[in-house]
Amino acid sequence: MRHLLHVLIALCILSSANSALADDVVYAPGSRIGLVPLIGLTPAKTFPGFETADQRVKVIVAELPVTAFRDVENVAKSNVADPRGQKPQGLETASGQGYFIVEAAKNGDDNVRRYSMVISGGTFSGYVAAQVPENVGKIYSDEAVRKMFATVALRKDVPVEEQLGLLPFKLSELSSFKLIRTLAPGAVILLSDAEAENDIDSKAFMIISPIGSVPERPDDRDRFARDIAATIPNLREGRITMSESMRINGSPGFETRIDGTNTRTNTPVTVVQWLVFGSGKTAMRLIGSTPRDGWSEAFSRFRAVRDGIRPR
Known part of the structure; x- marks a missing residue:
């Protein structure tokens, strides 16, 4: 005992x-x-x-x-x-x-x-x-x-459903992108054709994030779109080829296209930036980048992702 x-x-x-x-x-x-x-x-x-x-x-x-x-x-x-x-x-x-x-x-x-x-x-x-x-x-x-x-x-990867569930918006279309990665959990998400993170810049990719401090007056949005496009990372010798207002999913938006050179791969790329303006001084920013010779195919995929975004 x-x-x-x-x-x-x-x-x-x-x-x-x-x-x-x-x-x-x-x-x-x-x-x-x-x-x-x-x-x-x-x-x-x-x-x-x-x-x-x-x-x-x-x-x-x-x-x-x-x-x-x-x-x-x-x-x-x-x-x-x-x-x-x-x-x-x-x-x-x-x-x-x-x-x-x-x-x-x-x-x-x-x-x-x-x-x-x-x-x-x-x-x-x-x-x-x-x-x-x-x-x-x-x-x-x-x-x-x-x-x-x-x-x-x-862990090697975060389940896609877990990443998407944390976002402040619904992302219903992934356009067959292979790599899904949150850059800031619950805020910024990356979609890419690359199979490894060190190869992202050589493939088509998108970055989607909400932003604040955007102009409320429509007349100020063209300048804002051009200014913020100049902050896109890893892009040099950028030349804006188009910048115009449009309706995106029923909301006021702005599309800007840029031809430039990716600083990491030193290759020509074409980039599209969409701003979808919400209430107050907020907007959704979408950046799509692809090697220039793959623009036509990539653009339709970028647009499908854009059109699949819905509020929660």
Whole structure:
């Protein structure tokens, strides 16, 4: 009986030690980064990550360029001392080697502990950061947060339905694009013919996002459309070949076409930008880009995606 009692006590202790973590990996909505959250942390509604009910403990996840992991790894492996006294420490995770830092900091008048980690996702770098007020450090201790970070897992893709479900608009037509990726979960989505992210610029692709601060007066929209077209990334020697107002799905809109050169592939491209104006100072911005020799086919697909957008 005494032996059985000792076994039961040991099992209770083990159960208590593990209960700070939930059972399964939970991926932040729309993200390829997930972890086993500590008890009390649930998916956040306003940012990619997790938070407590009182929003005082936060865990944020983000996808960074692939070079971010290499840069941190080089610092961790170098013999150069960090003037701040901080140096990334290796941490083995569910998805391989990560580099982890713990810092004491201030959030307003509150003392907090800040944790961050970078891990390689192959074509991207996974970033996880947490902030914990000092007065809850007994629950969310350094060791507990470290164990949580060790559970970080990366998935190759986010299910298309999950990505589309987070958008503030309905996207009913994908026009056979192969790669679907949210650039900002719940806000910006990329559709591409590329099979890998490092090949996007050489294929037809679209970027769709809501924008604010647009002019309400119709007379100002031509200038606005031209000005914002000049901000399209990875485009040089751009020349506007057409810019005119039109009705798009029953709403006032503007179409602008540009011939230019893609800065990454150094090849001629044709780009179309549609602005669909909504209520107030908001609009939907759609950018479609394709190698110039594939314009005719790509344009009809771009237009099909545009015409399939509906409000939620």
